[in-house]
Amino acid sequence: MAAVSNINTQTLADINGTTKTQTANEAGSADRFLKLLVAQMQNQDPLSPMDNAQVTSQIAQINTVSGIEKLNTSVGGLSTQFGQMQALQGAALVGREVVVPGNTLAIKDGVGTGTFELSSAADEVQVEILDKQNNVIEKFKLGARAAGVNDFDWKPNSTAGAVSFRVSAKADGATLTPTELVRDTVRSISTANNQLTLTLKNGGNVAYSDVRSFT
Template sequence: MAVSNVQSAYDKLNAKSGVQTANEAGAADRFLKLLVAQMQNQDPLSPMDNAQVTSQMAQIQSVTGIENLNKTVQGLSGQFMQMQALQGTQLIGRDVIVPGNKLLIENGKAEAGFELNTAADSVKVEVLGPSGHVLDTLNLGAQSAGAHEFTWNAGTNATATGVTFRVTAMSGSTKLDTTPLMHDTVSAINTSGDSLTLELKNFGNVAYNQVKAFN
């Protein structure tokens, strides 16, 4: 029984969907039994190659080690999720700033913001009604790179709903990338799946890692 035959038997024992992810402890035990049987029945005039045996032993140890590492990582991931959930509960009832272009009008005004990757010569914010028509335009002038906030006085639109905004930033004749930022309040957290989600009071859900700031 050659070493290559032992390897072939070991591969068959482990192969499931093309990946060696079966019960590693059981596979290792069966592999060692095959190896011992080979040694007991080897030809005394043609003994096994020590280098090949060492290689096979190293492989089974490597596979088992990877499996143990995966279990450790999964455990750490679970602990990290629990820590995130604990932090998330502290945000319930707090105001947060997250990516989005919706405006919530309260006491006749709405607050929102935007983020620039690079400085802009001019920034324009257009407030849009539910049908997409422009309700108002705010010319904010030159702005540096980073996050900025603005306040819109709603006036006669104080009771309007479904209001959004659009940011246009220019550097010379070049239009710059912008990220709109909206304000909302965290009403609950959701830990289902493999990520933490914040449930917002007015504008749906957002991933915890999307929060830019909170008040």
């Protein structure tokens, strides 16, 4: 909780500092706008002077520019704060297992395991085990599976050459589109342009937004 408090305090300090700078910038923008308007009026064609509607329109633009600057500043402040909150959440995942998109087959003690997600229940699911060239080494049926995240185990005589898997599914004869997933441990996190990236133990980087679940 202390870490959250520190981040919020710093964020408020940053926003207060930004507000002071913003006020000065707005004043400068309005001053420049008025100088341009006066110069335009001084150099206007006497035979075709600006009418009241034109002058009113020009002055109204001062408020428009100021409003846009305020909006941009507010959005920027919210974006920064969101990035800080996301980094805090990501740090809590270091060392934990996450489920993310991918089709790498996990092999341990001669058993291959994989994970996939179904948007709806399937009455027929088939798994294909692939080698580095995406050639099918073996395929087997899992039967009916419920909607959501599902796991499978593959126990062959040899797992040599097996590196990935592919899942297909059907429901009432209609083809479904499963999403292959992998379970991996988060090793570290990094942020760039308010985007949080997780580095996984078994290699590869994934976006924080791609995490399906964690344990």
